Amino acid sequence: MYNFKEIEMETALQTNIQTCYHCGDSCNDQPIVAHEKVFCCDGCKTVYELLEENNLCTYYSLEQNPGITGKQPVAESRFAYLDDAGVEAQLISFRNDSICKLTFYIPQMHCSSCIWLLENLFKLNPGVAETTVNFLRKEVAITYFHQRTTLREVVQLLARIGYEPAITLADTDGKKTKTQDRSIIYKLGIAGFCFGNVMLLAFPDYLAVTDSLQRSFGAFFAYLSLILSIPVFLYSARGFFTSAIEGIKQRMVNIDLPIAMGLLALFCVSLYQIFTATGPGYLDSFTGLVFFMLIGKYFQQKTYDTLSFDRDYTSYFPVSVTVLKENGEEESVAVRNLKVGDRIRLRNQELIPADAILLRGSAMIDYSFVSGESDPVEKVVGEVIYAGGRQVGESVELEVVKEVSQGYLTQLWNDSVFSKNEEKSVGTYANVAGKWFIIVTLIVAAGALVYWVPRDMDMAMKAFTSVLIIACPCALSLATPFVHGHTLRVFGKNKFYLKNTAVVETLAKIDTVVFDKTGTLTEPSAAEVSYTGKALTPEQERTILSVLRHSTHPLSQRISQDLKGEPLEVHNFQEFAGKGLSGEVNGQLVRVGSAAYLGVPVEKAKDALKTTVYVSLDGVVLGYYTFFNVYRHGLKEILHDLNDKKIAVLSGDNNHEEVRLKELLGEEAELSFNQSPVQKLEYIQSLKEQHHQVLMVGDGLNDAGALKQSDAGIALTNSITNFSPSCDAILDATAFDKLSKFLSFSRKTMNIILATFAVSLVYNVIGLTLAVQGLFSPIVSAILMPISSLSVIVFATLSVKIAAKRAGL
Amino acid sequence: MFIIFLLIGISVTVAGLFLGAFLWAVRSGQYDDDYTPAVRMLFENEGTAVKSKPAPDKV
Numbered sequence: 012m013y014n015f016k017e018i019e020m021e022t023a024l025q026t027n028i029q030t031c032y033h034c035g036d037s038c039n040d041q042p043i044v045a046h047e048k049v050f051c052c053d054g055c056k057t058v059y060e061l062l063e064e065n066n067l068c069t070y071y072s073l074e075q076n077p078g079i080t081g082k083q084p085v086a087e088s089r090f091a092y093l094d095d096a097g098v099e100a101q102l103i104s105f106r107n108d109s110i111c112k113l114t115f116y117i118p119q120m121h122c123s124s125c126i127w128l129l130e131n132l133f134k135l136n137p138g139v140a141e142t143t144v145n146f147l148r149k150e151v152a153i154t155y156f157h158q159r160t161t162l163r164e165v166v167q168l169l170a171r172i173g174y175e176p177a178i179t180l181a182d183t184d185g186k187k188t189k190t191q192d193r194s195i196i197y198k199l200g201i202a203g204f205c206f207g208n209v210m211l212l213a214f215p216d217y218l219a220v221t222d223s224l225q226r227s228f229g230a231f232f233a234y235l236s237l238i239l240s241i242p243v244f245l246y247s248a249r250g251f252f253t254s255a256i257e258g259i260k261q262r263m264v265n266i267d268l269p270i271a272m273g274l275l276a277l278f279c280v281s282l283y284q285i286f287t288a289t290g291p292g293y294l295d296s297f298t299g300l301v302f303f304m305l306i307g308k309y310f311q312q313k314t315y316d317t318l319s320f321d322r323d324y325t326s327y328f329p330v331s332v333t334v335l336k337e338n339g340e341e342e343s344v345a346v347r348n349l350k351v352g353d354r355i356r357l358r359n360q361e362l363i364p365a366d367a368i369l370l371r372g373s374a375m376i377d378y379s380f381v382s383g384e385s386d387p388v389e390k391v392v393g394e395v396i397y398a399g400g401r402q403v404g405e406s407v408e409l410e411v412v413k414e415v416s417q418g419y420l421t422q423l424w425n426d427s428v429f430s431k432n433e434e435k436s437v438g439t440y441a442n443v444a445g446k447w448f449i450i451v452t453l454i455v456a457a458g459a460l461v462y463w464v465p466r467d468m469d470m471a472m473k474a475f476t477s478v479l480i481i482a483c484p485c486a487l488s489l490a491t492p493f494v495h496g497h498t499l500r501v502f503g504k505n506k507f508y509l510k511n512t513a514v515v516e517t518l519a520k521i522d523t524v525v526f527d528k529t530g531t532l533t534e535p536s537a538a539e540v541s542y543t544g545k546a547l548t549p550e551q552e553r554t555i556l557s558v559l560r561h562s563t564h565p566l567s568q569r570i571s572q573d574l575k576g577e578p579l580e581v582h583n584f585q586e587f588a589g590k591g592l593s594g595e596v597n598g599q600l601v602r603v604g605s606a607a608y609l610g611v612p613v614e615k616a617k618d619a620l621k622t623t624v625y626v627s628l629d630g631v632v633l634g635y636y637t638f639f640n641v642y643r644h645g646l647k648e649i650l651h652d653l654n655d656k657k658i659a660v661l662s663g664d665n666n667h668e669e670v671r672l673k674e675l676l677g678e679e680a681e682l683s684f685n686q687s688p689v690q691k692l693e694y695i696q697s698l699k700e701q702h703h704q705v706l707m708v709g710d711g712l713n714d715a716g717a718l719k720q721s722d723a724g725i726a727l728t729n730s731i732t733n734f735s736p737s738c739d740a741i742l743d744a745t746a747f748d749k750l751s752k753f754l755s756f757s758r759k760t761m762n763i764i765l766a767t768f769a770v771s772l773v774y775n776v777i778g779l780t781l782a783v784q785g786l787f788s789p790i791v792s793a794i795l796m797p798i799s800s801l802s803v804i805v806f807a808t809l810s811v812k813i814a815a816k817r818a819g820l
Numbered sequence: 821m822f823i824i825f826l827l828i829g830i831s832v833t834v835a836g837l838f839l840g841a842f843l844w845a846v847r848s849g850q851y852d853d854d855y856t857p858a859v860r861m862l863f864e865n866e867g868t869a870v871k872s873k874p875a876p877d878k879v
Contacts, residue, residue, distance in 0.1 A: 069863070069864065073863075123859045123862070126856060126859055126860065127863050130860065144856050144860075145852065145853040145856055146853070146855050146856040146859065147853060147854075147855050147856070148853070193846055193847070193851070193852075196846045196851060197843060197846060200839060200842045200843060200846065201839065201843075204835060204836075204838075204839040204842075207835070208832060208835055212828075227821060228821075228824060231825070235828065235832070239832075
């Protein structure tokens with residue numbers, strides 16, 4: 012955020028470097044000394060005094076300078092909306108006569124001191140009954156007595172000590188489906204309990220010395236194991252059966268079908284053996300397999316709690332905004348109730364909830380939410396400010412021109428083409444393998460039946476069931492989650508965060524990679540600009556600048572940085588996504604945009620290595636700005652490594668980079684320019700219709716539709732906690748040069764699954780042949796059963812680790 | 821040999837109690853956060869902190 016290096020050097024020259032006792036920032040030229048401590052600002056000092064007064068200085072002894080900088084004072088009046096009963100009711104999860112409970116997301120939480128302070132909140136406000144922190148989720152659950160304090164007071168206290176909770180529009184939507192699913196843990200616990208006990212009871216079966224014991228108690232043991240296995244069969248293993256049945260209903264074979272058949276066969280044979288007293292059954296194997304497979308499922312389920320892959324605009328919008336009434340009074344109004352014509356006041360760091368005209372104050376709008384640009388854009392009175400920006404600096408007054416639901420941003424998000432048709436992917440590796448499995452298994456089992464039925468009815472049943480049991484592809488269902496789960500972690504370590512484990516498999520199948528150009532292939536902040544054409548007078552520059560200031564497009568912003576002058580009032584401003592913009596200044600029509608947009612003949616744009624933006628005043632083309640794109644570090648290597656795939660680039664810009672891109676990407680690459688967000692989406696759709704597996708890499712809101720439509724959408728971002736459009740994976744921009752490695756590694760993991768599978772198959776076949784010939788003593792097979800499952804897990808884990816090391820990840 | 825029935829009965833009951841304790845622990849939310857408690861236990865106990873059970877989710 013701040014560039015402290017320079018300040019640091021300055022102070023280093025003056026005296027020794029002094030850092031703030033509270034937040035650890037370097038103190039500016041005038042450090043505040045109080046209580047024998049140094050503070051960088053009044054905010055930090057105030058927090059310290061508050062904590063000291065309440066005997067909470069342990070905060071500072073747990074970690075060095077744990078505080079959050081207080082440089083930006085919090086305007087407490089903006090929490091007024093929390094007094095509104097409706098807003099309160101939406102935020103609170105539980106309420107009775109004396110207490111209220113609710114959970115806040117506090118992104119500032121970063122160390123153990125934070126945990127300590129937040130959990131001692133009751134010392135600062137006696138109305139707070141209890142606070143419990145979940146550090147990994149950055150959440151704090153608060154219980155307070157609503158007779159002694161209010162929600163607003165609690166939030167204000169949090170804000171005052173630097174931990175302002177993030178309360179967004181999404182929190183009040185009533186979409187609170189965040190309750191954790193614990194059923195997998197219950198299932199696992201029950202399966203583990205039953206497995207252990209059944210195993211113990213099955214032990215006498217396997218040992219020769221316990222023969223007499225088995226004779227007198229065999230039936231008792233068997234029935235007891237049966238009782239223990241029933242909850243496993245009915246509860247723990249239910250997921251496998253329901254998924255298999257669902258598959259059949261949709262006329263599809265998934266991996267769970269052969270598993271369910273195997274489990275069912277195991278259980279039925281055991282039942283039969285126990286009731287007819289012909290044997291002890293295989294209930295130990297049955298419970299064991301369910302237990303191990305559930306471990307795999309549990310492992311697969313863990314994902315990144317703090318990252319959000321399904322964000323929509325509501326997670327960024329505030330709940331309320333300050334509205335100025337006609338008599339000048341301020342009132343907090345829920346954002347949803349904003350009407351056209353309402354005058355609103357925005358303070359530092361507040362988000363613009365609806366498209367509005369600036370009435371008073373000088374606005375510096377940070378549009379990082381919309382375009383990814385972190386440099387704030389200056390706006391003057393009379394300009395339209397689009398929703399989604401964040402005001403930096405003084406407070407400003409605006410008049411709403413469009414309702415929240417009508418704003419440009421909201422419309423873009425709500426566009427129906429942007430929602431992916433949520434079809435479940437059934438073509439996963441495991442499911443395809445499962446299909447072949449069931450076919451082969453059924454043929455073999457039927458063969459055994461046909462062979463044995465005329466000869467020996469008993470043997471026929473035995474052969475039939477044992478084929479089903481042995482062929483149960485438990486190894487596959489064990490290997491997949493473990494290999495994918497570890498891959499997810501390897502990627503996470505390299506700043507590539509997948510939404511879930513299924514994405515690994517999708518990545519492995521990718522044959523087409525589509526890149527967005529601006530901001531993805533190119534470094535957005537590094538473009539250079541030069542102007543060619545008739546020299547512009549300062550007055551003309553000022554006119555052009557005024558129009559450009561309205562645009563959030565990175566190119567407009569880059570050009571405006573080079574233009575001087577005070578912006579003027581602009582009328583009829585219009586932006587045509589991917590083409591250009593127009594506006595009227597003092598009656599002069601200004602048009603800025605691509606050559607196609609201004610009708611400039613293409614031959615005129617000779618220098619094809621550059622992106623150009625043409626400028627015209629009253630229909631006369633004056634000249635053009637040329638951009639030299641700076642491509643991301645490591646792009647050449649990535650493209651070289653991806654040469655076995657079809658590569659395409661979709662750009663909202665014009666085609667003047669074509670030659671240079673061709674050089675980089677090779678002749679076969681498909682380059683499309685002047686693409687609107689919808690065209691990008693349609694391009695992906697058409698690729699998918701040709702049965703390509705498409706990976707889309709994009710960075711901004713204009714790629715949101717394409718990212719959703721592709722098989723795997725990767726959002727590239729400079730900071731993972733920043734805005735990223737909804738996607739399947741988030742890639743930190745610093746790890747962009749590893750993209751091809753990620754793809755090839757996910758392909759490798761598919762081979763690992765195959766190898767794991769082969770290992771266990773060989774295992775099973777050898778084991779079966781030996782067992783059939785009576786070459787195994789029962790105790791050996793009893794030990795081998797769990798070991799074979801464990802060995803699959805160990806093999807999967809180790810191979811992924813080794814492969815990751817070799818791939819340099 | 822009646823003792824075997826008795827002992828197995830007792831052992832299964834005890835194990836069942838542990839299973840029950842485990843399920844209760846999961847239900848009361850103790851497995852939801854496996855990081856913060858590890859940090860929390862290192863804090864000094866000055867004064868008597870009001871620590872009660874974490875809020876069970878309404879299911």
